[in-house]
Amino acid sequence: MTALLEISGLSARYATGAPVLHDVALSVAQGEFVTVIGANTAGKSTLLRAISGVGPRVEGSIVFEGTELTGIAPHARPRLGIAHVPEGRHVFPEMSVEENLAIGAHARGAHASGKAAAPERLEMVYGLFPRLKERRRQFGGTLSGGEQQMLALGRGLMLDPRLLILDEPSLGLAPMVVEEMHDRLVDIHRNGVAILLVEQNVSLALSVASRGYVLQSGQIVLSGEAGGLLQDDRVREAYLGI
Incomplete structure (x- = not known):
């Protein structure tokens, strides 16, 4: 390989x-x-x-x-x-789930060549983690530990790594x-x-x-x-x- x-x-x-x-x-x-x-x-x-x-x-x-x-x-x-999801999650507590995810897309660049558009990536993340979609307007700091880990992972995936x-x-x-x-x-x-x-x-x-x-x-x-x-x-x- x-x-x-x-x-x-x-x-x-x-x-x-x-x-x-x-x-x-x-x-x-x-x-x-x-x-x-x-x-x-x-x-x-x-x-x-x-x-x-x-x-x-x-x-x-x-x-x-x-x-x-x-x-x-x-x-x-x-x-x-390259997307790095660090230990400890490090979500932005006073930003919504959707705003946290948008930061991931921004970090990769809005016009990365050949990459899926941010709305498509967002739907992919919500497909993997339906609870994030349910809580998309909720502040990151109010999520459970498991949900915060989902959010941190989803934010990494928004880079289309x-x-x-x-x-x-x-x-x-x-x-x-x-x-x-x-x-x-x-x-x-x-x-x-x-x-x-x-x-x-x-x-x-x-x-x-x-x-x-x-x-x-x-x-x-x-x-x-x-x-x-x-x-x-x-x-x-x-x-x-x-």
Whole structure:
């Protein structure tokens, strides 16, 4: 498969600290679903921030559709087709659901070549998350945690992304909502969007992804097909308590 995202020799650190990532290499093919699993301090969120250009200082290469990202400003990266849904949702609490979604379309650019118009994207998001349509006039800050996660994900999809990167989308959600989120991620992937998922819920991550990487202390220590990782004794003992 043709690589959509290709990372090699990636190291990252924040301004006042020691390196968080060390010589990381991973790839996501066109339309592929890849997950990165690991403990809280493994560097998973830092990896996603390095891709979107927010936060760490990086060394190495991050290539997206043949374009080296390390020289591109963070605000320009969504226009290339990268949507980052960060941990914690970060919806705008005093804006309506529909206004939050409109910001996603604006971030990509109103006239992105070959992309679906914002009204079409809006209907697609409402099709995935009917509750957002029901609450489209409601302020983001009044939504439940699960609804806010739907809104954050929907805002990312309004960019019409080629690559959707997700940071802990199931964090703090009730089991029933996590199951619903699982189903929606599968639907999004079936529609042709490549996904890079960071997730502490290892069972969830490896059940939806096709391939995975295990990040430990800032380094990739294991990778392979998701089904194989789910059966790997090292993964089962360290992350599934089996």
